[in-house]
Amino acid sequence: MPALLLGRLTLIAACLGPADGARVTLPPSRLAVRDGTAWTEWWNSTAAPHRYASATPALAPRVSWKAGAAGSTWGELELSGVGEAWRTRVIVVRLDPRRVRLALDTAFVEGSAAWSLDRVAGANTGRGAGVVAAFNAGQFGRSLPWGWVQLNGARFLRPSIAPLVSTFTVAAGGAVQLVHGTLPDTAGVQWAFQSYPTLLNAGDVPLPLRQADCGVDVAHRDARLALGLDAEGRLLIAMTRFDGMGTAFDRAPFGLTTPEMAAVMGALGASDAVLLDGGISAQLLLRDAAGKAHQWPGVRKVPLALVAYQRPRAASTAP
Template structure:
């Protein structure tokens, strides 16, 4: 046993030496300072381009890439699976799992065959999706309320919006309601106009030290959608199951990941054991399954 333990320690040490360099130094200090600077006068989007990673993108209408990063003072190794697409080329819609009259379990295995991208949506309770749900123009569920809750809206012109709580009523009951084709709520909002939302930086608003698998959706200035899923990536010699361990970015680190991927507005989706992603391409299907089924997903279908 001691010999096996020694070999394992040796493999881990070698993998740590070969691990990718951190994408930022003193990450915890940087996020704390980002919160203190949130109300500055220079929008973050003006300098975001210079901070974007150099990634190799694969695919056609749905592009994706893998981005190895290290997080925090302990250099936690994580792989970010980044996806981007134009919603005018790919129809974004909810996929609601049904079992008769009841909500059923959804996983990427049940994604509709035409979907080129599929991932779990929103946040959930024991009774189903949390918050506002609109599908094909019909409201299925009334809006929820929360200082960090944002609405993801697909309008009749195929644009995707991430609507902060301060503008929620305009879309939910006001002048823009008639243009809503698909909508859901999720939390917390990570970026608003290229900045961390003011409420996200309040003391006690979030657990800043908590790490988990993360899934987030963002919108770039050009209207393209960015989706990011994280997977723990300790060492190459460990089995695939290790990638599903609930270890990943903090909320503020995820906000910076989305910002570096070019998003100016972004919101977290359900992460942890629920986080899952599917990409279909002519060359094959790429799957990052979760460990828990969900009642609702977002799918992208070619027009």
């Protein structure tokens, strides 16, 4: 989804509501997860939780977790929803920031955004060496990311602040933060980007994602990519792909609504989460334990990506 669209939705999101106090509820939708041969409904717009205190038993255990490259695990879920979401595959990656080194990567050619998974796909050479996972980061305009971008300790683009904007930062020592609606302290920040809308703030689903007419389009469906942090401080990345015809249609930008994506992140155990640019921008690479790269490419090249590298092993001390 283009930055422009979400920009109008969320940068100015405020829930005014009708004068009589009645709220416009979410459009009817529900999500079921495949459990063997059966489908189990785990979320319904009529009774959507406002808060996720921990991973939801109905969803999180359904992820078939596999060992990824060092510091990562990954898995997949099959969801069934309404309309274009009737078959949605969710690819989930968990990264331990204590075991991976996070960095942002940019690429431009003649002023146009030029980053794609190809840049990090080679396992042993160039930029791909040591890559555990990579995905597009932030929201994008024509060729530049929206909001604050900090690259290797230096500011690349200036920050923006709004209620549903989240800021992801990586400190020089590797500590990560996802801060919502305000700017974190910029001192010591090595890498940073901003995105929107916030999906979860300390477990809470923001009000504009819980009802219609609050400035966020809660009905629009699109391919989604979200970044979250769980209670243990691990990064949780979830990407949706249309799964209606096997992998043949997997790049079609069908998918979940923003409230549904908030539910996915909360039910998977994220306490804080934000949506990243989805639609034709969404792209994800992860490497499994055997070193094989699994790729879900996007249609467009993007200006910014978050890349997780294997941390070099600590030098062993002589006995």
